[in-house]
Amino acid sequence: MNIAQINVVASLSTGRIATTLSRMIIDGGHRAVFCYSREKAPSDIPSIYIGNSFDTFTHALLTRLTDRAGFYSKRATKKLVKQLMAFKPDIIHLHNIHGYYLHLPTLFEYITQADIPVVWTLHDCWAYTGHCAYYTMAVGAPPVDGTKRRSKEHVGCDRWLGGCGNCVLKRSYPSSLFVDQSAKNWNDKRRLFTKVPHMVLTTPSEWLRSEVKRSYLAKYPVYALPNGIDLDVFKPCNDETFMEQVARRYEIDKIGDRHLVISVAAVWDERKGLDDLIDLAEMLGDEYCVMAIGLDESQIQSLPKRTVLGSRRTGNVNDLCALYTAAEVYVSLSREETMGMTLVEALACGTQVLCYDATAMPEIVTKKVGEVVEVGDIEAAANRVREMCDNPRDAADCRERSQAYENGKRFDAYMQLYEKMYRSSPQFQKELERAKYVK
Template sequence: MKTLILSTSDIEGGAARAAYRLHQGLLAVGEGSQMLVRAKYSSDRHVLAEKSVLTKLGPPASRWPLRRYPQREKTLFSAQWFPDAIAAQVARLNPDIVNLHWVCSGYVRIETLAKLQKPVVWTLQDMWAFTGGCHYSQNCDRYQQQCGSCPQLKSHKERDLSRKIWKRKQKAWKHVNLTVVTPSRWMAECVQASSLLGDRRIAVIPFCLSTQTYRPIDTNVARNLLGLPQDKHLVLFGAISATADPRKGFHLLIPALQKLSQWESQENVELVVFGASPPEKPLDVGFKVHYLGNFSDDLSLALVYSAADVMVVPSLQESFGQTASEALACGTPVVAFDTTGLRDIVDSQQNGYLAKPYETEDLARGIAWILQDRDRYQQLRTNAREKAERAFALEIQAKRYLSLFQELLEK
């Protein structure tokens, strides 16, 4: 079987990593897999870069429709209107299955899906596939109707850009042989409730990772390599644009840590942040903070997770939450809010703690609960690693995809 994975990138960014890990998993179980990407960063010979002029012009052109909404929120919003050369490339490669992942930022035009002439399996990295352009709906449920009057565009018109994008999707995808894969039950529920994709077949398959790369590393060794203290409880927080992206919840972690500082000695606990640089003006979070900057390779991330006592993922919305699954694979318990995709990763009081959304005091309570009992903590670490091996290993998820692909081709 020949699978072609379409992704904006291969390893740059969390969505790209999820796609590339599936690609690795398919190869590991002996299946043919290629990736077609706009931006290639790996040396993998199975990854092909789409180099047409249209692909180069797509990203800047994709932002043009948004000029009509100067007051819009600075969240990601994709119109995907610019032409591309993808259909011709897919025809030349002639795969059995096309597996879409994150294909926005001007890479794949909405109307291109109908031209692929292959069964399409779309792995949803966020909510864009069934909205009028936003990637996370926040508190808006207009994707369950036809969008319009979009709060992220600050629009009060029914026939705004979000309605036009919704209608383009409805028209273009009406006859596409499309199956949806979501990484979490929450995402599946959102798809089922959506007006665009609610009638499609939906399969839930979590994102996978290499449990050989993401594994527990001796804590003392990890801290030495990263220049972190040996004698402190280290609370870890991190993501791409960790402190800048409001959806990642750093603004909720700060009051939680300030509350924690009232219960725990400030001499015993320190915060470690990756995916962000130190701010110009130091923040008062109640504890000393170590900013590690950005990491682009899996081994460095495994070191960071292994150095920490607890990982906190205070996101408002996550389709899955790969930092949480990566931390568990390294034997590090996770504290998160009991909401969205993170509920499928963290088993509260078994391998971490799920706090009431979005109560910062309960988030602090969860961190304290993880750190308080050393015997319980060791069991949490064991449970965390076991959950990752059982639920997120590359080969396990690759086989689930393979089974789905085979079933679709037989039909």
Template structure:
């Protein structure tokens, strides 16, 4: 079987990382997998950038101009209708040579793909679309939070600043374009979480298509437990006192819940005055926590082996996001044997088993978040016993091999169905 994945990037964002990992796990099987991206960050020869990287001043200028035009269209116009890459993508040799195509994120603030590719790509090949957030069923946002206007056509958007932000409210227009485009397309939808699957099933836009739930997989040859004492000493972390991890691509991303993290830890200062905080991500931790605790900031790290060390060094990861699908960081951390305290939000409860591999607090409740941190840090023996449970939960439910097996089963059924329809048409 010849499989082609399509994503806006390979490792530049969470959805791209998930797509790339699926691609790599499929390569471990007897099938051929390639991936096409708008922006390539790896040196992998099986990752193909849609457009050749600029090689001189003229092509660099053209590349930047095209990116700016896409940015302008997405933020000042109607999202998902303008892309400078789609014509090149459709003519790519892999489109003709593949048995099946698996689309991932097509939206981005720039270097996005256009909705127009959906009816074109699905005409002759089975087309799977793996959704990594809510963008496909809304007028612009990737998470709707409390808003339910995505169920009635959007418009009168209450949060134009939500990613992907808009200068003007074109959400109703975007919604109508999606509706029209989907009607002309033949799609099979996959969601990594049951939470997102339920939302898609409620969507007037995509509920008529077949919808499957296949969780993301984690490469356990990369993410696995390391001896905590050794990695703490290597990072010059005091082994006498507990350390918690906070990780986000951008620390000031409101959705990732830093405000709740800060409030929860400040509530615990009297009981855990020597608590250490390990921070990964772009940005700097505000002064409030710096004044109370020892803070170790590592910045943004995209080296998975280094990230594995950070997960293993932590006694606990705090994940206070209040809107997420099936975040890679939670699965990675569990694979390293480190328990997670998180909110009951999005697909997160599907990953964490309460009081077995972590603690699930009521969403956007800093008091309950603090209670979860206190409960686990106060019982070191419980935390230690959770290590094997965390790893087992990944092996049994979220391994890369299991993900590949599930996708291959879906691919084979769709190809067989397509072949049957084609043969009947020829008779």
């Protein structure tokens, strides 16, 4: 089979998922090409770079003025289509097709007319809304009481069920400064996406699957296939010398005998709960050191230095595993996740976890490996962290829980899906008839 994957980034979370899958496709004896728009693709994977930085900038700028993300970059998408036609994909696997790099009508016209089977992994909610990628909390809502802190109340927006319009999250990603085109976007996306003749959808959690089944994409089969993790990479770090080096590099060698609690995000936007993490650190007190990894420089400078230790992205998975291993508790106070991959990474490194009872995260955390607390209940979170430090879960149990998300299992599931889609495709049926005729 020839399998083409399309994703906005080549690394970070969704990029790492897509490139790992491409590598496994090739190792399985098939042809793969990975199409992307940002960062650098691994050199061992055949890849197609979509557009350029100027095109992305222009698309993003026009989106801010018109609220029409996904309806620019026509020239770049036409070039991509020509390259895909040369590759002759049997399956196209879509990941995040938002991010200011694709012209949706051009891409979906090609897919529909060529009748190519599609597997679409939804990593967020953007595919079935008129604007936003997430809608269960008030990201971008006006500050509360004149402070810089944002409202923690959930929007509870369900306008995507019937057409969007009057968007309360207009300024959230993909941000629009003036215009609200959410109703038009919703109708155009529904028209384009639901024309695809042969498509199955996958989600990384049962929570997101249940949301998709309420949307205009419900006509297609939807499977919950959690993202995979490389357990040969994410594992407890037992190299004491390296652990000491990492401790010095990230200044955790200075915390003394305080309990280390960490939280990781690729981008610390409002969904990820940095404000709540700061509140947790203040409530835990001086016996604990709370560390936030993945911050930008301005966020690091704004931290209360006495209670929270901030770090930029590690950029090195070995360092990250060492930090997971060093922590007594990993916490995720995110209010909206379609899976919660950092929870799995921490568990793979033998570290117990705590998360909010929000969206998909509770699907990962069992009582044997961690705790789940009500959203926004910082006092409960602090109490659970103290209890977990006093009576830690068994590291072996944490590692065992992560094995449910092992890469090989996820790859096998996708290969079965590819095979099923390919064998039911018109192209395969034509080849089958041709083979019978030759015989």
